Amino acid sequence: MDTVVIVDDEVHIRSLLEQTLEELQEERDFEILTAANGGDGLATIQRERPKLVFLDVMMPIMNGYDVCSAIRADATLNDTKVVMLTAKGQEADRQRGLEVGVNHFMTKPFDPDEILKLAATILQG
Amino acid sequence: MVPLHLYLPAKRVKEQLQAVADLAPAELSVAIRGQERFLGGLGAQAESLMADQPETRSEPLLIDGALAGHLLWRAPPETEAQVMPWIRHLGTLFNTMMELEYARRAVAREALESLREIALLERASTLLNRSLRPREVADALLAELATRTPRITWSAVFLYDFAQQEHTLLTTLGTDAAPWFQEFAASPFFQGMVTGEVTGIINDIASHALCTHADPRFRATIALPLEAHQERVGLLVLAADHKEAFTSADLKRTTTLASIATTALRNAQMFVAETNMFRAFIGMIASAIDAKSPYTAGHCRRVPEIARMLTEAACADVNPPFHDFHFSEDDWETLEIATYLHDCGKVVTPEWVMDKPTKLTTNMDRIALLELRIQLIMFQERLRGEGEESQRQEFWKNQLDFLKACNLGNEFISPETEARLRGLAKITWHDLQERPHSLINAWEMDNLLIRRGTLNAEERTIIEDHVVHTINMLKEIPFPPRLRHVVDYAGGHHECLNGRGYPHKLTDASLSIPARIVAIADIFEALTAPDRPYRSPYTLSKALDIMQRMAMDGHIDPDLFQLFLRAGIYRRYAETHLKPDQIDAVDPTRYLAG
Numbered sequence: 001m002d003t004v005v006i007v008d009d010e011v012h013i014r015s016l017l018e019q020t021l022e023e024l025q026e027e028r029d030f031e032i033l034t035a036a037n038g039g040d041g042l043a044t045i046q047r048e049r050p051k052l053v054f055l056d057v058m059m060p061i062m063n064g065y066d067v068c069s070a071i072r073a074d075a076t077l078n079d080t081k082v083v084m085l086t087a088k089g090q091e092a093d094r095q096r097g098l099e100v101g102v103n104h105f106m107t108k109p110f111d112p113d114e115i116l117k118l119a120a121t122i123l124q125g
Numbered sequence: 126m127v128p129l130h131l132y133l134p135a136k137r138v139k140e141q142l143q144a145v146a147d148l149a150p151a152e153l154s155v156a157i158r159g160q161e162r163f164l165g166g167l168g169a170q171a172e173s174l175m176a177d178q179p180e181t182r183s184e185p186l187l188i189d190g191a192l193a194g195h196l197l198w199r200a201p202p203e204t205e206a207q208v209m210p211w212i213r214h215l216g217t218l219f220n221t222m223m224e225l226e227y228a229r230r231a232v233a234r235e236a237l238e239s240l241r242e243i244a245l246l247e248r249a250s251t252l253l254n255r256s257l258r259p260r261e262v263a264d265a266l267l268a269e270l271a272t273r274t275p276r277i278t279w280s281a282v283f284l285y286d287f288a289q290q291e292h293t294l295l296t297t298l299g300t301d302a303a304p305w306f307q308e309f310a311a312s313p314f315f316q317g318m319v320t321g322e323v324t325g326i327i328n329d330i331a332s333h334a335l336c337t338h339a340d341p342r343f344r345a346t347i348a349l350p351l352e353a354h355q356e357r358v359g360l361l362v363l364a365a366d367h368k369e370a371f372t373s374a375d376l377k378r379t380t381t382l383a384s385i386a387t388t389a390l391r392n393a394q395m396f397v398a399e400t401n402m403f404r405a406f407i408g409m410i411a412s413a414i415d416a417k418s419p420y421t422a423g424h425c426r427r428v429p430e431i432a433r434m435l436t437e438a439a440c441a442d443v444n445p446p447f448h449d450f451h452f453s454e455d456d457w458e459t460l461e462i463a464t465y466l467h468d469c470g471k472v473v474t475p476e477w478v479m480d481k482p483t484k485l486t487t488n489m490d491r492i493a494l495l496e497l498r499i500q501l502i503m504f505q506e507r508l509r510g511e512g513e514e515s516q517r518q519e520f521w522k523n524q525l526d527f528l529k530a531c532n533l534g535n536e537f538i539s540p541e542t543e544a545r546l547r548g549l550a551k552i553t554w555h556d557l558q559e560r561p562h563s564l565i566n567a568w569e570m571d572n573l574l575i576r577r578g579t580l581n582a583e584e585r586t587i588i589e590d591h592v593v594h595t596i597n598m599l600k601e602i603p604f605p606p607r608l609r610h611v612v613d614y615a616g617g618h619h620e621c622l623n624g625r626g627y628p629h630k631l632t633d634a635s636l637s638i639p640a641r642i643v644a645i646a647d648i649f650e651a652l653t654a655p656d657r658p659y660r661s662p663y664t665l666s667k668a669l670d671i672m673q674r675m676a677m678d679g680h681i682d683p684d685l686f687q688l689f690l691r692a693g694i695y696r697r698y699a700e701t702h703l704k705p706d707q708i709d710a711v712d713p714t715r716y717l718a719g
Contacts, residue, residue, distance in 0.1 A: 016240065019233035022131065111244030112237045 002030040002123055003048045007041030007067065008056035008085065013108065017054055020112045024119055038062025042070050045080065052122045053082045055102075057093055065100045072101035081122050085110065129159025129186065129194040132223040132230075138165035141218055149211045151204035157219070159186070159194030174199060184216040188223050242381060245273075249382050253389040257396040258454075259284060260296055263359075266386040267298040270363065273378055276370045278342065282351075283360040284390070292319055292360050299364075300342060312337055318348040318360060325349075326371045345370040347379055351387040358387050358394070404462075411465045414472060420480045424650055429464035431646035431698055432639075435685065436460060438692035439638065446684055450638060455607040460639055463614035467643055470594025478587045481579045483532045484572040491569060492532050498564050499525055502554045524549060528565075534579035546573055589627045592619050596628070610639070618643045623679030633682075641682040645689060648672060648681065655704050664709045665699050673716045690716050 006017045014034045021032050033048060035041035039061035045053055053071070057064040064084055071077045084102040086093045094105050104118060138157055145155075146167050154168030156175060163175055174181050174197040184196040196216050200208045252265050263282035271277055279299035283292035294310070309315055317323035317335045327346045331339035347363040361383050365371065411425035436457075439447045452460075471479060477488050485491035499521050506512060528549070531542065550570055553561035565573065572581055580588060596616040604611050617640030620626035622633040652668035663671070669690070676683040689695060690713045699708050 015229075015233060016236055019230065019237060022230075025131070026128070109240055109243055111248070112241050113244070 002052075003050040004030055004032050004052045004054070004119065004123075005041065005044050005048065005050040006032065006034045006054045007036075007038065007044075007059070007064075008034075008054070009036050009059045010056070011036070013056070013085070016112075017110075017115065020115050021119060023112075024116055024123075027120075028123060030123060038064065038067045042067050045071060045077065046074065049077060050080060052119060053080055054085060054106075055082055056085050057087070057090075057097075065096055068097070068100040068102055083118065129157075129188070129223075130162060130164055132188055132193070132226045133157065133159070133164060133186075133219060135165050137222065138219070141215065141222075142167040145211050145215055149208055151200065151207050153198060153200040153204070153208045153211070155212070155215065156197040157186070157194065158197055164194075170199070182212075184212065186216070186219055186223065188227050193223065245378065245381055246385065249385045253382075253386050254392075256389075257393045259390055259393040259397065262386060262389045262393050263296045264298070266361070266382060267296065269382055270379060271298060273382075274363070274371075274375050276365050276367075276375075277363050278366045279364040281362045282386075282390075283362070284394075285351075285357045285359050295359065300366075308338060309340075309343070318350075318362060321350050323348055326373070326376050328369045328371060342366050344368045347371050347376060349379060349383050351383055351390065353387045353391045356391075358391050361386075407462055407465045410469055410472070414468050417471065418476050418480050421651075421654065424654065425465060425468055427650045427702060428467060428643070428646045429461055431649055431694065432460060432464045432642050433457075434692075434694045434697065435642045435645060435689055436639065438688050438694060439642070439685070442688060442692075447638075447688065456610075456639070459608050459610050460614060460643075462608065463611045463639070464643055464646065466599060466611070467595060467615040467618050467647065468591065469598050469615075470591035470596070473594050474587060474591045478580070478584045479591075481584060484534050484575050484579045484581075485532050485569060486579070490532075492529060495528055495565065495569070496525060498554050502552065502564065505555060528573070531573050534575060534577070538574055538576050543574060546570065589619070592616060593628045610637070613637055614639045614643055617641075618647045620644065621680045622682060625680070633679075636682075638682075638685070641685055645672075645681050645685055648675065649689075649695065649698070653699070653703055653707065655707070662704065662707055664707050665695060665703065666709050666711050669695060669711060669716060687717060 004021060006014050006021075008014050008017070014036070018032050018034065024030075025032075030051075033044055033050070035044050038059045041053075041055070041059075042062060044050075045067075055064045055067055062070075068082050068084070071080055071082060081103045082101065083104045083106055084093075084097045085106050085108055086097070088107050088109075091107075094102075097105060106115065106118075142155060142165060146153075152168070154166070154170045154174060156166035156171045157164040158175055161175075163172060166172060166174065180199055182198050184198075185192055186194040186196055196212070196219060198208075198212050249269060252269060253262055255265070256262055263284075266282065267280045270280060277299065279297065281297040282295045284295040285292055294306075297306075313335045314323060314330070314333065314337065323333070323335060325347065327333055327348070330336050330344055330346060343364050344367050345365040347361075349361040350357065351359040351361055361379070363371070363379065415422050415425050436452060439450045440452050442448065442450070475488070477486055483490050483492065485495070503517060503521055506517060507514070511517075527545065530536075531538070531546065546565065547570075550563050550565040552564045554564065555561055575581055596612060599612045599615055602611075614637070617631060617636055620629065620631040620636055620640070621644075622636065622641075624630050624632040649668065649672065652663050652671060653665065655662045672681065672686060675681045676686040693713075695711070
């Protein structure tokens with residue numbers, strides 16, 4: 001079964017993303033795992049090798065860029081797609097995100113329909 | 126039935142069941158069943174509980190009071206009483222878990238709905254405020270609605286015309302509605318939409334009281350009056366070709382989008398009104414310039430027409446050098462304003478210089494003064510008893526005819542003519558104090574000696590200055606960025622590719638294509654104008670001959686001149702604007718290169 005990992009230190013963002021993805025679970029089977037900081041997130045990702053990761057930028061222990069760099073440095077995670085969640089007005093983060101190998105960006109507050117469309121595409125591929 | 130597995134995650138079920146198994150005093154088999162699906166169990170026979178055997182006991186699992194599944198269990202009859210509290214505990218536990226999960230999801234769903242609306246608002250406000258053209262705003266609205274609600278088969282935006290007090294169709298999207306649209310617009314049902322009597326979702330049009338004609342393409346509708354600050358802006362109509370097509374979520378989304386579109390449409394309408402006012406001012410200035418001189422009447426209104434035709438031809442041309450030439454709506458607006466105003470500097474040019482018909486014209490033709498002086502000289506000669514009367518009359522008649530011919534400026538002044546003029550200037554008349562004065566004063570002599578045309582150097586400067594005035598006047602207008610090229614297009618119409626034009630002696634390196642187009646339009650209109658005081662109107666072929674020479678010596682753009690001929694613009698223009706006797710046979714191959 002495919003796995004999706006949500007890494008964000010804010011519980012309401014985790015919860016809303018989870019809830020959004022649950023709409024997709026009504027159509028297809030996949031597991032949703034969450035982590036509240038970069039360190040736990042990376043450990044979960046390395047253990048579960050998810051197809052898709054939603055990654056916040058500013059987090060305790062390890063920030064999103066470092067988590068993504070670590071993912072890209074791990075050959076077993078070649079198929080893991082990373083969606084970075086950036087804050088509005090912080091579009092400059094995107095350049096740095098691209099440099100560390102982020103595949104997509106979503107601006108908070110995110111559009112649930114866009115998340116669903118993106119997740120469906122990635123999980124299908 | 127509510128999908129139990131979504132509210133009772135398998136992992137949690139397993140954890141709780143395990144905890145109970147560890148604590149329960151006796152052996153028991155438990156299974157969780159939701160929608161005939163096995164969600165987890167305890168004991169070796171757990172899965173066999175799924176088949177409803179008589180000895181299987183069950184507890185209902187409820188979500189928000191509705192049955193969502195069962196907790197199935199079995200225990201040896203002797204231990205049943207012992208395990209009962211544990212089963213009840215599990216039932217309560219799972220029901221509580223589901224209740225919490227149900228509540229969590231309800232709150233989250235509401236939050237997601239809000240997020241969706243924020244996202245829609247954000248997307249739509251950018252999308253719908255991108256343009257200040259009502260049609261583009263309406264098209265963007267319909268496109269966005271079509272993406273979000275695929276059940277829409279036809280949609281339309283009507284704009285309320287305040288002056289006419291009626292709704293006119295602005296734009297539509299979807300299946301071709303032309304065949305039934307006329308009928309629809311005249312129907313009581315549509316009138317109901319206009320008055321607000323028919324509004325919101327009508328999911329079965331045929332059964333509506335106002336429906337007089339049921340069309341198979343028009344079975345369900347959403348109608349929304351567009352209003353801003355209690356003022357009617359327009360009407361939005363969505364249609365579907367099957368009944369029950371629209372939901373309240375569709376209406377909510379449509380209302381959100383329509384509210385943003387209404388503001389955008391209102392702004393666009395105001396912008397259009399301001400633009401129309403600005404255009405009317407431009408038209409007024411063009412008319413004022415044209416009215417100033419009867420000879421150039423219509424020039425400012427005809428040049429835009431020629432320039433537009435030539436620009437259209439350049440846009441349509443797929444060959445170099447015009448294959449990359451494109452014109453946006455803003456560019457068209459720029460060209461229109463520039464061509465209407467290209468001669469606006471002429472408001473400050475004295476009309477006697479603008480149309481100077483003879484060399485001695487100031488604000489009057491001073492030839493009349495010469496004639497008076499001749500009469501005076503003849504009178505004075507007669508008084509002095511000089512010469513014979515008939516010879517005198519004959520002599521002066523010849524001199525006057527000669528002076529009148531020199532005054533016209535049709536021919537070059539030869540050295541012989543100049544000598545004769547200077548000879549005449551020696552003849553004097555005497556004022557009351559008996560002081561002698563020359564028949565031709567210094568100013569008059571300078572003008573009569575003008576070698577070509579009627580303008581002296583000073584007057585030529587005044588004429589050429591009209592472009593400087595045009596440029597300066599246009600620079601006073603704070604054109605918005607989309608119209609920033611007006612000055613460039615209008616101010617370059619007397620510049621030449623070879624750098625010999627005025628006022629800035631620009632060259633082909635800095636003259637834009639539209640500026641060159643305006644130059645050609647200006648010249649062609651001037652050459653073919655039906656009436657000029659200083660010459661008779663040219664025929665079409667003569668005008669093209671002159672332009673051909675101008676193209677060859679780098680006065681006008683030869684590629685544009687070729688296009689002007691190739692696209693037959695001269696002919697189309699001549700048919701509507703020239704007198705029949707000006708339109709002679711033209712052989713365009715004579716001018717076409719290659």
